[in-house]
Amino acid sequence: MWATHALPRLFLTKFDPMIPDFSKGLDHASGKLLPAIAQDAVSGRVLMFAWMNQEAYAETLATGRAVYYSRSRGKLWRKGEQSGHQQKVLEMRVDCDADAILLLIEQTGAACHEGFESCFFRKVLADGEAAVVDERLVDPQSVYGQ
C-alpha cells in the first residue's frame, strides 16, 4: 500500500494509516471538524477553505463530490447543491499530522458564494488594508437569488 518505489528505505516512516484523524479536530456539536482546503486541480488556485466532519469526509470519499460541514447552517454542505457550482474531487491529500485535508478538485462555476473563482479574491496591501483584485465570474444574485 505504500508507494515505496520513490522512498529510500531509510526514510520510510513506521506504518501508520494516516487517514484523517478527526479526534484531533475542532470541537463542534456535530462532532470534530478538520480543516479542508479546496484547490483547483488544473490551475493550482486555492479556491476555498472549509470544514469537514467525519460524515462529510466519508460522503466526499464515497461520492467523489466535495461535501463540507457548514458551521453557520449546522449541517452537511454538499457544495453546489443550491448554486450548481459543485466540486468534483480528483484527489485528496492528508497532511503530516493527519489533521488537515487538501482536495484537488474540478470546480463547476465559481467556488465563492460571492461569485468569484476563489474565495481568496482580496489581497492584503503593504499598509495592511485589503483590496479586491480579482474579477467576478458570476453575479451571485443570479445563482443564489435574493
Add this chain to the structure above:
Amino acid sequence: MWATHALPRLFLTKFDPMIPDFSKGLDHASGKLLPAIAQDAVSGRVLMFAWMNQEAYAETLATGRAVYYSRSRGKLWRKGEQSGHQQKVLEMRVDCDADAILLLIEQTGAACHEGFESCFFRKVLADGEAAVVDERLVDPQSVYGQ
C-alpha cells in the same frame, strides 16, 4: 484603494476593509486563531496548513516572513527559526468571510517537518487508506536533530 479597474460598478461590494477578522477565529488561550494556508508562489503547491493569531499575522505583515501560532508549543512559531526553512511571504490573501488567510510564499528547504516539500505528502486512495506519494527532500534528523 479598491482595484476598481476590473470590477463593473454593479458588482462592487459595499466598503469593508476585510482585513482578517480575528474575532471570528478559533478560541484559544493566546487569543483567537484563524486558519492560514501556505502555498508555493511559483509551483502553486499547497505546502502547509497552520494557525495565526493577531500577533503572528501582524509580525508576518511587518517582516515579510511567515509567522504562525503553534498550538502544541503554545507560542509564536517563526517558521524556519530552528530548521532554517523559512518562508518569504510574497503575497497574502484574505477570504470572502475574512476568516481564512492564504500566504503565497517562497519556501527555503522543505515546508514539512518530516522533510517533505509539502505537508500534504499523503494521498488518500480509493479504499480510504492513505499512502506516501512524494519523495522526501531532506532527512528531518539532519535538520532538527534527535
